[in-house]
Amino acid sequence: MDRCGDAGPQGKENCSSEPCKSTLKTPLKQSATSHSVLAEIQSNSGPLTTPPKPKEIPLGDPWTPTTNLKILISAASPEIRNREQKKGLQDSRSEILEANHCLQEHLSGDEYEKSQPSRKEKSLGLLCHKFLARYPDYPITGESNYICLDEVAEELTVERRRIYDIVNVLESLHMVSRLAKNRYAWHGRHNLNKTLQTLKKVGEENKYMQLIQLIKKREYENEFELDGEKNEETATKTIGINEHSEMCFIELPGMEFRAASVNSRKDKSLRVMSQKFVMLFLVSTPQIVSLEVAAKILIGEDHVEDLDKSKFKTKIRRLYDIANVLSSLELIKKVHITEERGRKPAFKWTGPEVLSDIQARGKQIFTRHPSLMKLVKSIESDRRIHSAPTSPVKTSTTGCDQNSSTFPSKMAQLAAICKQQLEGQSSELKMKTKLTSNLECNLAAPESILKSETYTTSPSPSLVHSLGVLPLSHNSMSPVMLPHPHAGVSYTIYLHPSQTQTATTYSPSFVLQSVPCTNVTGVKTALEVNSKVPFSKMTTEEGDGNVVKNDTNFLNAKEKKVTKIESTPRSFLKRSQALQENNLIKKCKHGQKSLGVPMGESVKNERPSSRALHVDTEVVSFQERGQIKFEKLDQNMECCCDKERREGFPEDRSKTSNTQERPVPFAVHAHEALFPSGYLIPIARCTQHSNETMFSNKEKAGICSLQPATYSSPITGVIPVTASELTAVNIPAFHVTPMNIMVSPSSIAAAPVVNSSCLNSGHTHSVQNPSSSILNFTLQHLGLIPAGVQVSGNPVLQSLPISPKAEHVNTVSENVNLQQGKVVKNESQILDCELNGKSVAVIPLQQQPSVPAKPKESQVVTENFFRTPGGPNTIASLSSFPENSDRAFQRTLTIPQRKLEVSDD
DNA sequence: ATCTCCCGCCATGTT
DNA sequence: AACATGGCGGGAGAT
Numbered sequence: 001m002d003r004c005g006d007a008g009p010q011g012k013e014n015c016s017s018e019p020c021k022s023t024l025k026t027p028l029k030q031s032a033t034s035h036s037v038l039a040e041i042q043s044n045s046g047p048l049t050t051p052p053k054p055k056e057i058p059l060g061d062p063w064t065p066t067t068n069l070k071i072l073i074s075a076a077s078p079e080i081r082n083r084e085q086k087k088g089l090q091d092s093r094s095e096i097l098e099a100n101h102c103l104q105e106h107l108s109g110d111e112y113e114k115s116q117p118s119r120k121e122k123s124l125g126l127l128c129h130k131f132l133a134r135y136p137d138y139p140i141t142g143e144s145n146y147i148c149l150d151e152v153a154e155e156l157t158v159e160r161r162r163i164y165d166i167v168n169v170l171e172s173l174h175m176v177s178r179l180a181k182n183r184y185a186w187h188g189r190h191n192l193n194k195t196l197q198t199l200k201k202v203g204e205e206n207k208y209m210q211l212i213q214l215i216k217k218r219e220y221e222n223e224f225e226l227d228g229e230k231n232e233e234t235a236t237k238t239i240g241i242n243e244h245s246e247m248c249f250i251e252l253p254g255m256e257f258r259a260a261s262v263n264s265r266k267d268k269s270l271r272v273m274s275q276k277f278v279m280l281f282l283v284s285t286p287q288i289v290s291l292e293v294a295a296k297i298l299i300g301e302d303h304v305e306d307l308d309k310s311k312f313k314t315k316i317r318r319l320y321d322i323a324n325v326l327s328s329l330e331l332i333k334k335v336h337i338t339e340e341r342g343r344k345p346a347f348k349w350t351g352p353e354v355l356s357d358i359q360a361r362g363k364q365i366f367t368r369h370p371s372l373m374k375l376v377k378s379i380e381s382d383r384r385i386h387s388a389p390t391s392p393v394k395t396s397t398t399g400c401d402q403n404s405s406t407f408p409s410k411m412a413q414l415a416a417i418c419k420q421q422l423e424g425q426s427s428e429l430k431m432k433t434k435l436t437s438n439l440e441c442n443l444a445a446p447e448s449i450l451k452s453e454t455y456t457t458s459p460s461p462s463l464v465h466s467l468g469v470l471p472l473s474h475n476s477m478s479p480v481m482l483p484h485p486h487a488g489v490s491y492t493i494y495l496h497p498s499q500t501q502t503a504t505t506y507s508p509s510f511v512l513q514s515v516p517c518t519n520v521t522g523v524k525t526a527l528e529v530n531s532k533v534p535f536s537k538m539t540t541e542e543g544d545g546n547v548v549k550n551d552t553n554f555l556n557a558k559e560k561k562v563t564k565i566e567s568t569p570r571s572f573l574k575r576s577q578a579l580q581e582n583n584l585i586k587k588c589k590h591g592q593k594s595l596g597v598p599m600g601e602s603v604k605n606e607r608p609s610s611r612a613l614h615v616d617t618e619v620v621s622f623q624e625r626g627q628i629k630f631e632k633l634d635q636n637m638e639c640c641c642d643k644e645r646r647e648g649f650p651e652d653r654s655k656t657s658n659t660q661e662r663p664v665p666f667a668v669h670a671h672e673a674l675f676p677s678g679y680l681i682p683i684a685r686c687t688q689h690s691n692e693t694m695f696s697n698k699e700k701a702g703i704c705s706l707q708p709a710t711y712s713s714p715i716t717g718v719i720p721v722t723a724s725e726l727t728a729v730n731i732p733a734f735h736v737t738p739m740n741i742m743v744s745p746s747s748i749a750a751a752p753v754v755n756s757s758c759l760n761s762g763h764t765h766s767v768q769n770p771s772s773s774i775l776n777f778t779l780q781h782l783g784l785i786p787a788g789v790q791v792s793g794n795p796v797l798q799s800l801p802i803s804p805k806a807e808h809v810n811t812v813s814e815n816v817n818l819q820q821g822k823v824v825k826n827e828s829q830i831l832d833c834e835l836n837g838k839s840v841a842v843i844p845l846q847q848q849p850s851v852p853a854k855p856k857e858s859q860v861v862t863e864n865f866f867r868t869p870g871g872p873n874t875i876a877s878l879s880s881f882p883e884n885s886d887r888a889f890q891r892t893l894t895i896p897q898r899k900l901e902v903s904d905d
Numbered sequence: 906a907t908c909t910c911c912c913g914c915c916a917t918g919t920t
Numbered sequence: 921a922a923c924a925t926g927g928c929g930g931g932a933g934a935t
Contacts, residue, residue, distance in 0.1 A: 119933045122911065149924090161913070164926055181919075181924060269927065314928060320910050345908070 122158075124321055128166050128328035130156050135186045145186035147176060165270065169325035172249070172274035196282060196354040203279030208297065212284050215293050219341075249275065273298055273315075274322045281332060287349035290337050291319050323347050 120126070131152065139145050149167070153160040167184055170176040174191040176184045203209070249272050276298055280289045295315040326332045331351035336343045 119909085119911070124910075159913075160924085161926075162911085164924095168926075310929075316908095317910060317929075318927090320908090324910080 123324060124162065124165060125324035125328050127156060127158055127162055128325045131163070131166050132328060135188060137189045139186055139188045139190070141190070145188075146179065147184040147186050149182050149184065165321050166325055168270040169274045169322050170329075172271045173278070173329070173331075175329075193352060193354070196278065196352065199275055199279045200282035200354045203276075203283040206279070208276075208279055209283040209285075211297055211300075212280060212289070212293055215296055270318060270322065273318055274326070277319060277322055278326070278331070281347070281349035281351075282354050288335060288337065288346050289349075290344050290346035291316055291323075292344055294319055 134152070134155075135145055135147070147167070149160055149163050153163045156163070167176055167178075171178065171184075174195045175188060176186055179185050277289070277294055280294055280297065281287045295312055298319075299311055299315050323332060323334065326347070327334065329351070331349065332347040333350045335346050335348045337346045338344075
C-alpha cells in the first residue's frame, strides 16, 4: 500500500490545488466552453505547483463499486459525465472516499478485497477515458487548457505514474504538450490529423511497411523455425532500416520539448514507441498490427542484436500500455489475428484515415487558413453568446439528398471499395459530432441537441446548407460536403469526378445505396489477380461471436456488415473459393518464398475489448461492422487505391477509386499553426511561435501569423485547404438572408474552410479580402463552381467564408470533416461578404494552375519536421523519397486542378 | 497457460 | 535534496 509513494510524492508545492481545482473540469467536452470560462480557467491555473496531494488513495481507492459505476456511466455518457463534473467532483469524491473508508472498516479482508475495484476497473484504458472526458476534443484554440498532472492524478485517484503513461502517449500525438513541470497544455485533436499524417510519412520513409512485411514473411516462411529475434534481425537488416534510423520523437521545429528532462529521455520509450506504433498502423495496409510484429519492429530498431525474451516481454507490456490509450482515443481497437500458429493479439486502426504524403499532396490543395479557423471559432462562441436562436428546430436536413437517390451505382461501388476507410473516420465523426452537438446546443434550441451518436442538427435546416466541396487532389474523387441529414452538420463526401455532380448526404441511407456488391466482386478479382501475395486464411472474430473466415471479398463481408446491404451469395461463393485458394497457397508456401508475404493472417473481428468502453454504441458498432478484413484483399485494395491515388487516377477509374468519403463530422482544426505544441505539425510558421504566444495573440487577431508571408498566391482571398486534414468546416446557418449580405460578425457562422494539413508544404494560404471576381474566377477555374451552379442565392449560407472580423464569428466548422477537400458552395455569399467589406476567407486554391505559389518554407518544413532533436537520425529516410516534398509539391501546385464538383442542392 | 497490464521500485533529470 | 519523470519488469487478475 505504499502505492502513492513513489509516483507522487505528496507534497508538491506546485500547482496549488486550488486553482487547479477550480479549473479542474476545465473544458468540459460537452459544455460549450465559453471564452470567459476558459479565460477563467486559464487565469486560475496557477503556477505549476503540485498540490499537496492528499492522496489518500492508500486508504482506499475511491474505487468503490459506486465509483466505478459512475465512471463507467460517465464514460459512456458525455452528458452525464459533464453533469458529474459540474456537480463537483470534489464532493462526490470525498463522499466516496468516506464511504469507502467505512466499507473498509466494516468489511474484513476478504470482503473488502472484493469490494475493491477489479483490475479492469483500474485499467489504463478506463483511466484514459476518464482523463479524456475532462477535456474537449477540440478545445478552442486560444484558450488553452492546462493540465495539472497532480490534480488530474488526484481527481482520478490514481498515481501520477499512470497519468504519465497517458500523457506520454497523448504527447506523442501532440494532443498535449508539456509546458512546464507538472503542467501540460491540452490541444485535443486539433493536431491529430497532421500528426498522423506526419507519422505516416515518417513511417513510409522508414519503410516500416516493408519491414512489417518482411517480418511477417519470415514468420510465415519458417513458422517456428527461427526465433523471432533472428527473423526480426534479419528483416531489419535486410531492409536496411534501422540501426541508423533509430527514430526519435518526432516533433516540430520550434516545438521541441523545453524541459531538458523530457529531452533526455524523449527518444526513448513511450512517446517514441507510441509514435512508431501508430506509424505501423498507418503504413500497413490492412491497418492491423499484431503486438508481436510491433514489438519486434520496435525492438529491432533499438537493438537488433540483443533481442531477448525479457526485452520482448517488456516491449509488449509497453505496447499494451500504449494501445490502451490509443484505444481510448478510439484510434485503434483490439482484434485478434488468427493464423495457423494460433491466435495473436493485434490492434486495428480505427482512427481517421490518413493520407500518405503523396496522396495528401494532391489533396492538400486547400488549407484552411488558421485565421479562418479562429474566426469560425470566434463566431461560434459569439453566437452562443449573442445570437438568438435562429432556427431552433433541428431538422434532419437530408437535403442534398436528392442525389442520393440518384446515386449512381458507380458510386456505390466506390463506396464499397472504400468502405473500410469510412470506418476509420467514423470515430472522427463521432467526435466531431459531439462537438457539433455541443455547439448546436448552444446555438440552437434544445431540441436540436443531439446525442453524440447522432449527427447534430443544425439550428436551421434551411440555413444550413451543404458546404462547398473542394476538389481535392489528383485524386479523382471530389469531396462533396453535404449537410448531414440528421444533423445540421455538413460533411464531405468524396466522389469520383464522374460522380461529382451528385452530391449525397452522408447518411445511413447513403451508405446503403452506395454499396453494391457486384462491384466488389469485380474489384476483388482484379486485386487478386494482381496481387503477388498469396492469400492466407484470415478470420476475424467479432465481439458478437461472428467469425468470418475468408480471404477475399472482405469487401463483401464488410459491406454486408457495414451496410447490411449486400450479402450476395455470390460473394460467399467467391469467398469460399478464395479460401480454397489460400489453402492451396499455404500448402505451397514453403516452396514458394516469393509468395512469402505472409500477409494472410486471419483477422478476426474482435469483439470490443473488454476494457474499452463503448461510449458511442453506434459508432462502435459501425466500426466494428466494418472490421472484417481480409488482409490480402485489403492489401491489394490498398495498393490499388494507393497507386491510383498517387497516379491520380483517371476519371474512368472511378470504380476503383476509393471514395474516402468519410463523412466525418469534424471539428475544425483551427490553427494548427497556432497550436503550441505540435511537434509534428508541418506548418512551418506555426512552429516558430512559442506556445504561449500563439495562443494569446492569434486568437484575437483572427489571423494567422502563418500565412501571408509564406504564400502569395495570385489569387488572393483564397485559402487553400488541405485535404489531408479532411476537415471540412461546417457552416451553420447564417442569419443572413440570401440576398442580404449583411452579415454581422456575430451572425456569421463558419466558413467552409477546408483544412488540410500540408505536411510538407505547409501551404496554408489565406488571403483576406479576396476580390469576388477573383474568387469566382478561381472557383470556376477550379471547377469548384459547377458551371451551371448558381452559388449564391441560397439563403442558407452554408459555407460562408469567414469574415475577417473573425472575432465574433462562431465556428461550427468543427462539424465537418473533409477528407480531401471541400468546395465552397456559396461563393456568392462569400463574395457578398467580401463586398460588404468583410474579408472573406475561404477558397481553395493552391492547386489552381494559376497559383504556383509554393511555400518556400516547404522545404524547411520538411527538414525540420521530422527532426528529432535528440536523435541522430531521424529521418535519413527522408532521403528515401528523393522527390520529396518540395519538388513534388511544386509540381503538384502546377498541376491543373481537376474540376471540383459541387453538389448543389 | 497465456494474455493483459497494474503497480510501484528506482534511475534519471530538474528545480 | 527534494521533487518530477518515466523505464522497467515482477507478478497477478482475466481469459
